[in-house]
Every structure is written in C-alpha cells, then in structure tokens.
Amino acid sequence: MIQMNKTMRDLLTLLALSTVLGISAQAVLPNGIGLKTEITIVGDDSTGVAVPSVSINPSGDDAAASNISLINAHSAYETNSALFFDARNPEDYKSGHIRRAINLPVHAFLDSLAYLESLNPDRHIITYCDGEDCNASIDLAADLKMMGFSQVNFFFGGWQEWRDAGYPVVSHP
C-alpha cells in the first residue's frame, strides 16, 4: 500500500512537472503554440466541417489557405491556371484522379521539396483528397503555404465531388 501511494505520488509529480515544463516552453520556443486549439470551419455554413487549424510556423505567413468551390476549381482547371495536387496516397491516386493532377501525398511532402522549389511561388495551387471525410488536402495546403506559396486553395469537395460532377478524370478502376 505504501509502495502504491509512493508510485501514485511520483506519477502526479511527473505529470505536474511535464505540464509546467510544457506550458512554460511555449513562451520560449520559436515554434510555441497556444493551449487552445483553434478550429476552422471549412465548407459552407450548412455542411461545414470543423478542422483544427494548427499553427505550424507562427512567425511565417499567417494567411491560411482557403477553400475553393467546385465551380471555381473547375474554372481554374478549364483555363489551366492552377496546378492540382492530389494529397492522397499513390494507390488511391492510381485508381482515379483529376486529369492533370499531380500526386503529392501529404505524408511524403518533404520528399517533393526539390520539385516544389522548382515552381513559381506565385503559381496558383489547388489541393484535394477524397472529399469531406479527409483533411489531407487542408494539411497539404497548409504545408505549401508554410513553404511560401502565395496562392493555395484546398478543394474540400475533393475527388468525390469532382467525379460526381462528371468533370475530366483519369480512372483505372
């Protein structure tokens, strides 16, 4: 019993110490974040989805990437004025994707730095993933903004909305 009490006391000590260190460190670290998770609603008012807007680099460009509607995304596609990045994994991309879209899985973002650095930072970029059930497009858009691209939108309707609208795709079912 004495041993258990001591272990419990030690547990609380470690937890308290970690909490104090963690909170204090946020004031000192260059990449420190606030205690409160900022939440952004993306999509329109009725079907909006809450996603965390994690501040990756608070000292960088704060203007977050914004959502683009199906109509505007399609218009950018038709005029060939934007690059489309598919943020899903390669298997999903291979099974079907927006025509001319480039596969850039969000978890492999750093693998694509050499290619991204070759692009004009003012180039309009539209990211997408499966649809409203995924956040990869938002994450990729945030990474691209952090890298310095000025015109980045995420197309939250994603692959599902684009395909359902009958717009150009490359499909290998």
Add this chain to the structure above:
Amino acid sequence: MRSSFDNFLESQYGEWFTRSIQIGLGLLFIYASLDKIWNPGLFAKSISNYRLLPLPLLHISAIILPWLEFTCGIALIINRYQRAANIVIGGLLLVFILAIFSAMARGLDFNCGCFSVDSEESNVGLLKILQNTGLLLSAALIEYRMKVIQPKS
C-alpha cells in the same frame, strides 16, 4: 515459487540486464520527445491525423505529452521515480499501439509521429505496432523485476 528467470533477475547480471534496458528505453523516449518538443504544432497535426482526440484537447496534448516522455525518460535513466515513469511509458506505448491499430482499421494512411514529426517517419502499420510492442515488453520486464525483488527490498 521462483523460476530460474526470477533468480536471474535477482542476480547482479539480472540487475545489469534490466538497468541496460531501462536506460535504453529512457534514451529512446528522450530522443522521441525532442522533435515533438521543438515542433508542438506539427506534433498536434500528427495527433489530429489519428482523429481520436476531441479537437479542443489537441494543443494541450501536444504540449504536455512530449514533456511527459522526456521527464519519464530522464527518470528511467537516473533511476528516480522509475516505477511511475515505467508505468507512464508502458501506458503511453499501449495507447500508441491501440491508436495505430485503430488508424489501420479505418484505412487511414499517414506518418505515425512516433519518433519525429517529419514525413521521413514511416507510416502507421504493422511494423510500428511490432516496434511499440517490443518496447512495451521491455517496460513490462522492468516492472516485473521490480515485483520480483520487492519482497527483499
């Protein structure tokens, strides 16, 4: 009834053996915490990928968890608060394993955020579960030895 393994754990060699594992586990957790401590925002993003935690808890978890790994790692190395630290580390590993299982079951594919927050980190998958299970067994062995030597101490 003591087994020969219990006798080994009680011996000087058993102590060295478990102390080495304890120090190794401590060093590993300190290493795993550093990148997350430096980049709490990216770590919050890693946690959000699992879609398990309520959104309001994301930042506070990303702030405290890496420091908990760090302090527990130090505790294991300096052999102070070691039982509590070992229990925390075992608990964290169990949570990580369940979270990876859950992400795999839901078909999610992302880097696990286990040892760092960059995309070089391998994705959630069976290998990550095996790694974490190995570490969990190490923590269990340390706890078991404490139990074996307890009556004499």
